[in-house]
Amino acid sequence: MLAPGFTGNTVDRADRVRHEPALLDAALADPRARLLVLDGLDPQLDDAGRLIWSTLDAAEGQRLFLGFAQDGAPLFAHTLAPGAPVPAGRSPALFAMLDRFEASDAALYAGARSLVDWHGRHGFCANCGTATAIFRAGWARICPNCGAEHFPRVDPVVIMVAEHQGRALLGRQPPWPQGRYSALAGFLEVGESIEEAVAREIHEEAGVRVRNVRYVASQPWPFPSSLMIACIAEAEEDALTIDTNELEDARWFTREEVALALARDPAAPFGAAPPYAIAHTLLTAWVGR
Template identity: 55%
Template structure:
């Protein structure tokens, strides 16, 4: 089973080139006039006159910048190393807290969106992990930015990705969707939650649906996944069947949970239904389209 349509933030045209980032001398050889430097305002993307991601040269980087090697771009037939600078500080705020960013992302083509998402996750992690979690000493970039090392206790730290299940639950042809606390009125999406230590994906789906909606689900199946750079998550899209439709809502997390008919989901995705559907670059949108086509 696969989700309907392309998954946003996936499919970057940049080769991560681990064989380069693992070799300091080889990496240094790519840091020349051909190298591309991703233009960012902190963590915000900068666009050129054509609405594409703006790139400069390494000469545009500050002298004291921590540079992260994103990989090699071969899309124009050449071979250009791509870099980005770690900003002064990271951003742990919710994605909806920055409407300007949300608007800019909606204009990027799929390749640029994937490139930006990967770069944002990586440099944001660096900005928020400048000190060793083991001893508290400062850390330094290693392996082209895909690792940080502590000179004090010799600990190695790697960019993290947090697994999150995002799931559809259906009962007798109707789909369970929810509106989280603080969400706009009428905005519904698939339920979601972090996978906890010691859990399988299936167990996380079952626990999260029961915690948020009070319903037991079974027959959990994987549909698709999406990298989500806010700050760095892997959304694991799943489908399940609810044993009943008797909802007991966790009001500390959810404002509403409801079941919607197929006709209501179709109309909402088209912009004329009873709820505001997730945007096209959210995997919840793909999951709903997939459900309608299965």
């Protein structure tokens, strides 16, 4: 079974605690309670690549309940320190850690990072502009003026391979490492199904019309809070008309060429996305049919 990066969280999210203040108070008072150590939004890892935890009094900010570990210990993250800016993008330090994560820790961190980031960016009511307060154990904010409730958002993104006569369509963007090609991707728009978004994005970016869209897997992508929805579609033709506002280049690659790239073979004609990215999972599924 496919296991995309940032999936496999083993923590009990314990929704019941979010609705019962007494249960949250008990979790906060539990001597086993642990606080995720973050540097801004970046995690801290030990020599084994595991997340580092501390006691609840070890950092500024408000506590955000993540759930219960398998041993029953309550787990928390914390909001950014008051007045601290929300870090933009992904730091070089985080990039260096992503290949070291233990899988379940990566999944737990993904949720925590997105939650902390959301609180840092959504301190005011979108309805009336009043400063909001954290409630539901950190999984919502409420406006004291108009009563509006705000919840962490998830932005759906389709990421897809178009296939034609045993070849996969991949593209590259200028900021990527030299030689890297990957699956095309784009945000879903309002009033659009997953299948329609896949067809629209491939046609907009590469000028190719597709049919028979098939779902493969999904992945939370915490930069800042997307849900990547991986699909494969059948292309009706292979002529390309590249939108250079979106892509630097796009090409068709055979299964053999993609397999070489996934294996990081020096003979590969391009560099594939790293294993923690769902593009790697998607291409692995496509190669394996």
